[in-house]
Amino acid sequence: MNAYPPILRDLIRRLSKLPGLGEKSATRVAMHLLQCPREDAESLAEVIRQMRDRVRTCPRCFHFTDGELCSICADPARDTGELCVVESTADLLALEQSGAFRGRYHVLQGALAPLDAVGPDDIRIRELMRRVDEEQVKEVIIATNPSNEGEATAHYLLQLLKDRPLKISRIAYGIPMGGDLKYTDRITLERALKGRQNFA
Ligand SMILES: [Zn+2]
Numbered sequence: 001m002n003a004y005p006p007i008l009r010d011l012i013r014r015l016s017k018l019p020g021l022g023e024k025s026a027t028r029v030a031m032h033l034l035q036c037p038r039e040d041a042e043s044l045a046e047v048i049r050q051m052r053d054r055v056r057t058c059p060r061c062f063h064f065t066d067g068e069l070c071s072i073c074a075d076p077a078r079d080t081g082e083l084c085v086v087e088s089t090a091d092l093l094a095l096e097q098s099g100a101f102r103g104r105y106h107v108l109q110g111a112l113a114p115l116d117a118v119g120p121d122d123i124r125i126r127e128l129m130r131r132v133d134e135e136q137v138k139e140v141i142i143a144t145n146p147s148n149e150g151e152a153t154a155h156y157l158l159q160l161l162k163d164r165p166l167k168i169s170r171i172a173y174g175i176p177m178g179g180d181l182k183y184t185d186r187i188t189l190e191r192a193l194k195g196r197q198n199f200a
Contacts, residue, residue: 062107081138111149
């Protein structure tokens with residue numbers, strides 16, 4: 001890499017810190033940026049700058065927005081009675097892409113992780129409880145991940161919410177489409193059986 005001019009080396013070094021980009025891919029991206037039309041490279045730099053200036057978290061649900069409320073909170077067609085709790089915006093986007101949910105979300109911005117000293121005050125639980133009390137929420141769907149942290153968070157939320165006049169549900173986990181029972185781990189199988197649904 002020493003054969004490159006220092007400014008190019010610097011770009012490659014910075015790009016290789018991005019998720020999913022090793023040094024090889026970073027070098028390929030840098031070469032592309034060097035050889036593509038100048039205005040393409042400049043508009044990319046400009047959009048990164050503007051994105052950092054404009055995008056912030058929605059004050060209601062903590063999804064990203066470049067306006068006052070995010071597009072989901074501001075959409076009058078979304079069901080205000082259903083609130084889906086997720087750990088991250090990436091999880092929210094995955095659920096949105098499924099098109100299966102028409103309620104609103106609450107992004108916790110993390111999950112409880114006692115070993116890493118992440119407690120209830122470090123994620124957006126207080127804000128969730130305020131929303132549950134102030135908005136006309138009829139059902140809270142807990143969609144934290146099936147990891148130790150996600151499960152701990154789900155159980156903590158259940159304890160907080162269980163005395164309120166609400167339906168509390170947990171998304172089902174099971175066998176992925178195209179999956180095969182004999183290659184599925186024991187915990188997933190146990191969950192899939194517990195979360196079974198009427199078939200007829
Ligand atoms: Zn929002």
